[in-house]
Every structure is written in C-alpha cells, then in structure tokens.
Ligand SMILES: O=C([O-])CC(=O)C(=O)O
C-alpha cells in the first residue's frame with residue numbers, strides 16, 4: 001500500500017557533479033535549440049533575482065496555496081539541489097518568501113523554482129541564490145498538506161523528474177534528463193561557439209550569406225509592391 005498524494009521519496013539518483021557543472025555558463029537558448037526547442041518551462045516562470053541557475057532537481061508537488069511539503073523539502077534537499085515546486089501554477093497565495101528562501105540559501109541549495117507565487121519579492125534581490133516563480137502575491141500560504149516529494153512533477157508545462165539537470169538564466173529554464181545530458185551538452189557547446197563566431201563576424205562587418213531569406217520568401221509567394229500601403 002502506498003499513500004498516493006502524500007509520500008516523501010527519500011532518495012534521488014543524482015547525476016555526477018561533473019556532468020551538471022558542464023552546463024555552467026551555457027546559455028539556456030543554446031541548450032534548448034539542441035533539444036529541438038522542447039523542455040523549456042513556460043515564460044510565466046521568471047527570475048526574481050539576476051542569478052544564473054544550475055543544479056539537480058529535487059521535486060515537490062504542493063497542494064494549491066500550501067507549503068507544508070516545501071518546508072519538508074528544505075530539510076531534506078542537499079547542497080547543489082534545485083527545489084522545483086509544482087504548485088499547479090496557482091498565484092492566489094504565495095507559498096514561499098524571504099524566511100524560507102534565506103534558509104534554502106544558507107543550506108547551500110542551488111536554487112528554487114516555483115510554478116506558483118512567492119512573496120517578499122524585493123528581498124529576493126539581496127538573496128545569494130536564484131529564485132524563479134510564476135508571480136508575486138502578498139497573501140501567505142497554508143501549511144496543512146498533503147503533497148509529495150521526489151515524484152515526477154509538472155513545472156511550467158514540462159515534466160521534471162527528480163535528478164534532472166536544471167539550467168536557468170535571464171531567458172528562462174530548461175530541464176535536461178541526465179541520460180540525454182552528455183550529448184546535449186556537446187551540441188550546446190558547439191552551438192554557443194558557432195553563435196559567438198557569427199556575432200564576432202557581424203561586429204567585424206564580414207559579409208554574410210543571407211540568401212536563404214529570399215529563398216524562403218519566394219517559397220511562400222511573397223509579393224513585393226512598389227508603392228506605399230493604402
Ligand atoms: O510565511 C511563509 O510561509 C512564506 C514567507 O513569507 C517567508 O518564508 O518569508
């Protein structure tokens with residue numbers, strides 16, 4: 001028998017630190033491009049301080065407006081973990097704030113992502129740990145449960161499994177399964193290098209072949225009109 005909806009799984013298969021660290025400094029956009037534009041959490045979920053995010057997912061499934069399981073997660077998560085809270089996108093009550101996030105930072109967590117609301121938003125700027133959320137709301141949480149820890153959750157429309165690699169920056173967050181990570185990392189590094197070369201070329205005014213633009217417009221039958229719009 002298992003009390004589905006109120007369980008705490010105490011163990012996670014965490015990827016090696018080395019594999020996770022490989023993603024440090026790689027833009028989320030480059031990683032997402034190499035995952036065929038999948039696996040990015042919804043744009044509703046934004047950074048509340050300007051800190052890049054990198055770590056291993058420690059998941060929490062919270063009851064709407066309730067943070068009992070997040071309190072338990074703060075006790076159990078390890079340094080380097082990113083707590084991912086599936087609060088079902090609800091922003092009617094904040095489920096965390098300055099006190100809890102200060103505890104998370106002091107515990108050495110790599111970050112917290114809430115598909116729900118936070119409060120004490122101004123104080124997040126001072127916090128030495130990235131916090132991402134779907135909104136801000138002064139009304140506080142209930143602390144009754146139920147909920148679960150370290151089960152697959154939904155965060156911004158993406159399934160997050162405990163132990164997944166989480167990378168975030170100003171653009172948003174991408175979730176990578178450790179089994180896909182080595183190949184994805186290799187491709188993302190190459191993509192970053194390619195984009196950096198393009199940008200340098202633009203700055204150096206090196207001519208670029210953009211003939212694909214006209215080819216694509218021809219393909220869709222684009223019409224060129226030698227007149228003003230009337
Ligand atoms: O009161 C709460 O549970 C959330 C909060 O504002 C804090 O952690 O500072």
Ligand SMILES: [Mg+2]
Nearest residue numbers: 097098099120
């Ligand atoms: Mg508070």
